[in-house]
Amino acid sequence: MSEVRAVRNLRICSKDCLCLYVCPTGATDTETGQIDFSKCIGCGVCSKACPSGAISMVPYQYPKQQTKDDLVIAKLNKLIQSKVEQEQMAEYIYKNSNDSIEKQLAKAIIRANRLMTEDLYREAGFMLPQSKNTKDFLKNLLQQTKDETLKKDIEKLIDLLDFNE
């Protein structure tokens, strides 16, 4: 298997040019608009031919994520804890309000806090889905849950993700 595959960014692609002609395996022509990964040999010709920069060569394997200092993680976790609580507070306001403007503001606050928390987690040791931290986290979840469908989903994720450490 090659080390990279071509991926088309469908939001940028103008759908009317060269990539169909240059691909040696016909991988760029599919009914979904995305490239057929099973045919792609990672040669990169389509990416070079694309006038819009719509095709990236995406690696299958990622380098290990940067290690984080424990104290930095502890401080970011404090912020995470607080933002999650704020999301839940806004959730309460949202569910218990009858005022459409108040609800709208609460919704914006829910979203803002969620985005901040997600971003904090990336810097607190969970940048890469293929990292050991993610693997340990998923295995932990798997042990804790008794929900059978959930278990299957977690197992599938562990199976799909190409952990790199």
Added chain:
Amino acid sequence: MKKYICPICGYVYDEEKEGIKFDDLPDDWKCPLCGAPKNLFKAEAIEVVVSEEDDEEELREMNYGEISALCSSLARGCEKQYLGEESKLFTKLANYYKSKSEIKESSSFEELVSKINNDLETNYQKARSVASEKEDRGALRVITWGEKVTMILKSLLEQYKNDKDFIKNTKVYVCDICGFIYVGDEKPEICPVCKVPSFKLLEVERGA
């Protein structure tokens, strides 16, 4: 005995070494390195030893809300890598744990503001000092963005308290990258916090 520091070049005047009190130097004394005038010099702050005890992170289990947020963060990570199936599965987990996460028994915008104040006055400060000390640029980045987003959130809640109608005839957007909330008719060309182009600023609809 104190030390005095030049704010321009960082030169340190050490009373102990020089043998002359800084105050006793003539008024026209200047920084020997850069020539900055005497009155700009600042006494070195006595080092405050911040006690770490109060937040020695108790090893605690993540709660459901936190699990949910970590899963949605990983879903985004997978999406960036064009891993559609993985992304969907993480989103499914995020929704599952969100539905299990407890909702506050009661809450109000006032209580939210006090949490926000605690972030701005304490949590961001502490995080910033540790991240600078460890030279973690990524952490400094998330702290800087988050602090700005949080300050703006606070000012919105204050405006709302004074005049509940200030959003009535306008729109609300949230930056899908950093969480910046914008209230206004026309969204800015780029997010003022994270600088992403405006198409990432998503409107928050006003429901029924």
